[in-house]
Structure formats: C-alpha cells, structure tokens
Amino acid sequence: MAETVSLKPGAALAATAGPPSEPWGRKPRRTLSRRNIMLYGTLLVAALYYLLPLYVMVVTSLKGMPEIRLGNIFSPPVEVTFEPWAKAWATACTGLNCDGLSRGFWNSVRITVPSTLISILVASVNGYALANWKFKGADLFFTILIIGAFIPYQVMIYPIVIVLREMGIYGTLTGLVIVHTIFGMPILTLLFRNYFSSLPEELFKAARIDGAGFWQIYFRIMLPMSLPIFVVAMILQITGIWNDFLFGVVFTRPEYYPMTVQLNNIVNSVQGVKEYNVNMAATLLTGAVPLIVYFVSGRLFVRGIAAGAVKG
C-alpha cells in the first residue's frame, strides 16, 4: 500500500530535486520483479498450509455425514447444515452422559475466569514487591520460581495432589484455580517485575515521601499506570488456561472437566459410530474462545507470547 502511494510523490520529488531519469526507471520494475513473485508466492503457499486445517474444520462441520462419506475433505459443503454444531453443543456423548460440550464450556468459564483474575492479582503483587520493595532473600525466591518454570509439570503434579488432598480441595474447582495460579506465577511475575522496574523510580519515591504505603502505591499508582501489561497478562492467561488439558484431567473430577478434556472424550470415545462433522464442530467450538481472543487482541497477543513463550 505504502509503496503504490509513494510512487507519485516520490517521482514528483525526484523531478524537483534533480535528474529524474534514475528514480523513474526503477520503481515499477521493483513491484513486479521475479524476486517479489517468489517472495509473495512462498508466503502465500505457507499461508495456505497454515489456513488449510481451519478451512477443513469449518467445511467438515457444515456437512452431513452422507456427504462426508462420499466426498473429499477439502470440498465445500453442497448442503450446508448446522445440525452438527447443535449436536456438538447440546447432545454429543462422552461415555454415559449425553449433554454435549456445553457443560465443558461452562466448566471452562468457571475455571478460566477466577484463575485468570487470581493468578494475575497474585503475580502482579509479587512483581511489584520484587521491583519496588525488594527484601533480603527476595531474589532467591524469584530465581527458584523462574527455574521452576522449566521443570516438567509431571515432576510436581503428584506432590500437589497430596497437598490439595490434605487441604480437602482435591478434585474441586478451587483446587484447579490454585494450580493455575501456581503455574502461571513464574512467567507472570517476570512479566510484571520487568514492567514495574521500567516505570520511573521518581514516581515511587514521590509517593513514598507523601506517606503512601505498600498497598496504597500499588492500587493508586502502579495499577492505573499498568493497564497494558495487565491486558497482556490476561490474554496470556485466558488462552493458556482455556487450552489446558493436563491439569484439568489430573486435578478435577469428571463433572468439572474443562472443555478440552470433554472434547477429547467426545472425539476419541470408542463406542458408537464416528460422526466426523460433530467432532469438527466440537473442535471448532473449543478453539473458538482462544481464537477470538487472538484475533481481537492482535499485536498484544504477540507481545504476550514473546514474554510468555517460556511457558512452553
């Protein structure tokens, strides 16, 4: 876009500046050169590869089963039907109960909302303490926390099961929220610590001189100044927690299973005829929340993953 627009003013500028011959000759060749065809060609092929599964999901979920058996997976639906979507949402079976993905969806909402809020609250206070109120030994805890981010979850899940069982909350949503808070802590604390450290120190000092304490400075100065980083953290946590599978399986009872677990149980259930269109509708429904977050948040998501990639 910028290049086409710049063609004319550029030419006009060159004409006033001196010999017009050189800029005149070059520009048009550049936009249609062999190099550009290669460049955009490769990018387009790659883009098609990345888009293909999404496309296949959508078209499969809109076909009826007879059409799936006859046609190929890439052809668009001849007869569009939304029945698979309705079935995936309300009546698909996981083993004994047949109330569809809706239950998993609401479980995931009930898991994701408190987990996101609590993990961000805890981690932002941690980061704030580390950035502005560092006490002796704080860095040691922080280092352990960061190293802990690399330890495979499998090493720590059983001890957590024991702790939660002792507390009497193993298998409940509360337990799972605590687990998400724990495992979100390393990356979020890092994120907030770095952000709060980058704020001008004078601000903090001025508030101290005016007599503000730990919590006052946090709620009245740091929090209002840091909305962007809170949004980044929220994106990170919502997608991460919504997509979680392992913790959902380990730390909750079947009636609280999050959407990912239920989706897997629906699609990979052994009994009954495989209904691929329902499966794909269910898969899309499960992927919808993080996808919407992703498409709406755009650049902030990129910023979040650049910081949160450590989470793996």
Added chain:
Amino acid sequence: MTGQAHTGRPSRLLRNLSSKIASIPMMLTAVVIFLGGTIWTVVYSFTNSRLLPRAKFVGLDQYERLWDAPRWIVSIQNLAIYGFFTLVFSLVVGFLLAALMDQKIRFENTFRTIFLYPFALSFIVTGLVWQWILNPEFGVQSVVRALGWTSFTFDPLYNADIVIYGVLIAGLWQGTGLVMCLLLAGLRGIDEDIWKAARVDGIPMWKTYLFIVIPMMRPVFITTLVIIASGIVKVYDLVVAQTSGGPGIASEVPAKYVYDYMFQAQNLGQGFAASTMMLVTVAIIIIPWAYLEFGGRKRG
C-alpha cells in the same frame, strides 16, 4: 531496593513487612511446590510406592524396571525423533518465514496473523484436526487417490513405523508461527546499518544472512532453542488427542508414560522414576544454557 526507608527501627524481620506478607504466595510456591515438590518426587522415585506413596526405599529398582520397559524405550525414541525434527524444522522454517516477512512486505500483519493463529489453539484441538486430515479413509490419502494415483499411501496415524511423524506434522503446524515471531523480533533488532554496509560491499543477501545476521542473532536463537526444547519435553496433550499413544504403543511419549503410571496403572514409583528422568532431560538442556546466558552476562 527502598526497603530500608522506614523511619523507626523495628526488628529486621518486621522491616518491609507488607512486601513480605504480599510475597507469601510466591515464597510458598517457590519453596514448597517447586523446590519441595521436585525433591519429594525425586526421593520417592527410589521407593516401591504403588497406589499410595510409601517411604520404603528400594534403591534403583524403579529405574531398572523403567529402562527395561519397552514402552519407555519407545517413548524415549519417539521423543528423540520428535524433538530432533521439531528443532530442525521449526528453526529452519521459522527463520525462512521470518526472513521473508522482514523484506518490507505488504500485508505483513495479515501474514503474521495467519502464521501465528495455530499457536493460540490448544494441542487437543491441533491433534484432533490433524487426526481428521490424516485419516486415511477420508483425508489426504483418499483425496490423492481420488485424483487418480490409486496406490498412494499416506496413513501415518495407522502405521506404527511413521506415526510419530504424523504427530510431528501437527506439532510443527502449531508451533512454527511462534518461532517465526521470536526470530522476526530478533531480525528487527539487527541494525539497519549492517544491511547497508553489506549492500555497499556487494555481498549477496543470502550470504549476509548466513554469515553476518545469523551469527549476530545467536542469543535470540539460543533463547528460541531453549523455548522449543522445553516445550518438546512436555509434549503430552498432542499425542493424547491425535493418537492416544497408538497404534499399540508406537507413539507413546515420556509425559504420557508418567501420567499413565501415576493415575491409571497406580504404580506411583514408576511414575516418579519416569518423571525424574524427564527432569534430568530438561536439566541437560537448561543448565548449559543458563550457564552461557547468565554466566556470560556477569562477565560482560
């Protein structure tokens, strides 16, 4: 830093008290869960715990049994294959895409959005989509056969010899966008003047990338490598969704071994031993990196 700003002189423990109270969740997580939990698991991997953890030590029995188990050997081999190809392909493809994206192209945001969206999806979703696409009866194989090439065979998910490559295709689809993004950020950090100087000297572009830009991006590459590698060791949900470890045990991975022994087979000792081996694997990757990264920074 400003911790000593109190006017009175309360005891050392009470100094900066709010900060300490506020950090209790962090301290508990770090010490009890991360440190304590890890030590606990390692210690109990030397016991013969079955349904419940029991402190009856049996030395290296669990590890001997682990390395005798065909399923564990298959898991390790799969992890090695999956890990090697994931590293190679995601770095190569990720870098190529990043380099293409860095050519001041139009629609950069659109392309980035497309390359990165799989990363927003869960491994469960990824695994299930690719299970469908690679379905031999309806997916790629049947489409190619319908075009006339009737002997075409591509059924990785049903062929024990190549099933892990089927998982690999899905894993790459999900993760390459992230690598592209990280490397693109690295490319953007290269000074424009370097490019100008290389152009003035008449060095071809591919040579500039290979001999100047890539060596300059070493820290970015190393960080990316560590990120990919620690993700590889954790691979679990993808396999569960796409193949459930099958056919047979052909696509088992260590993380799944741990889960199955801890929560299904009620053989905790085996689970602990296997998870300790995972920890060792990660340590082998992380320790040299941490040494290079942080040891070097102090000297610099």
